[in-house]
Amino acid sequence: MTYCLGILLPAGLVLTSDSRSNAGVDQIAQVRKMTLVTAGERVIVILSSGNLATTQAVVTTLREAAGTGDLGYDLHTAPTMFEAAKMVGAKLREIVDRDGRYVEPYGDVGASFLVGGQIGGEAPRLFQVYSAGNFIEASDRSPFLQIGETKYGKPILDRALTADMTLDQAAKLTLLSFDATMRSNLSVGLPIDMLRYEANSFSTANFVSFDRGNDYWNELRREYSDGLFAVVSRLPPPPPA
């Protein structure tokens, strides 16, 4: 499994992925699930979930096609983020058409993606590409999109995420959402890769990885659990019958 989360705010984007790849409980590896494609006033970030051979094929061939002018697949020439998401969906369909019948006997060939970023002339945008290659866009009414193991990490976002947050506030909620997921599901694991993309900066410099030894990560988990426990303790007990 995998957990990837994208948050779209007026302030920019927070794009985050875990690093665990597993086939059963005894074949576990760390992989990077975030791919950056940048050029001038263009930042395109792809987060991947699903069959690892499929996601790597999609991402690798798209990276190779960038700048070549390959019609329909060149992320450097996509005029909008909508077109970039369409390229990811089209490439996914191509790979699944090619590999599907060979992979089927062994498991699911499918994959899904979050595609976020900004292309000069547009505001930042965020899309979710389904296994079918079609896709939806985030908005101020649904400012976050998730792929992979999405349920455990959703309650804190539903409760606390608001469209007027700063990137740093959203980044804290993101890490708490990942912590909740990892506590409940072994198939999502460290390190966590997080990009805070500030609107109109066209910079991917604010990229951080959080691993087991990271002081901030450990402190965040401890302080949040202590704080939550204190909040619950202060709540009055339910009335008796």
Next chain:
Amino acid sequence: MTYCLGILLPAGLVLTSDSRSNAGVDQIAQVRKMTLVTAGERVIVILSSGNLATTQAVVTTLREAAGTGDLGYDLHTAPTMFEAAKMVGAKLREIVDRDGRYVEPYGDVGASFLVGGQIGGEAPRLFQVYSAGNFIEASDRSPFLQIGETKYGKPILDRALTADMTLDQAAKLTLLSFDATMRSNLSVGLPIDMLRYEANSFSTANFVSFDRGNDYWNELRREYSDGLFAVVSRLPPPPPA
């Protein structure tokens, strides 16, 4: 869908169920998913999830069999809670064997149950009966069991529930777990039925329902959300790259 939660503590049991039954989005009803069977030093509580015809058949026939001496199905004569859980599993198998092939063309005939309570001579115990009719028991190492839509409500339990809690503390976490589930999933709904069973009391008097207009329920949700927001606000921002 459904959400039922059972918590086993030295202090006793907290057993809770939602009330929504749905087949699609336009066939929604309220049903009670908690059944009490009591007699002398005997409190047996059954929480139900799954096909409503199946769960009602299981529970109704077990209620009717109670006190009749019907071999293998009389909850009034079960010598232990283990035997009571076995009776629920056996009755489930009987109903599925009888109805399965007729129901299959229309959907899943399956059901699962939480069976908690206390029979004189034993401490309180809690079991989860699977669709297959087999079952597992809660312990101090895994003090809670869930059936139905379990994922959204699990993180707060994984983070905050401890085996030394009072029933009231566990009851607060229970309601927050239900609130998280209902915010993220439309198929779980009010009212919430909750029994706090104090060990060795053999009393089911502390039964409360929480519905939309309940002051405690509304205040709990508001205070928790405010408290959580304050905790997150106080956390330091993630370090920059």
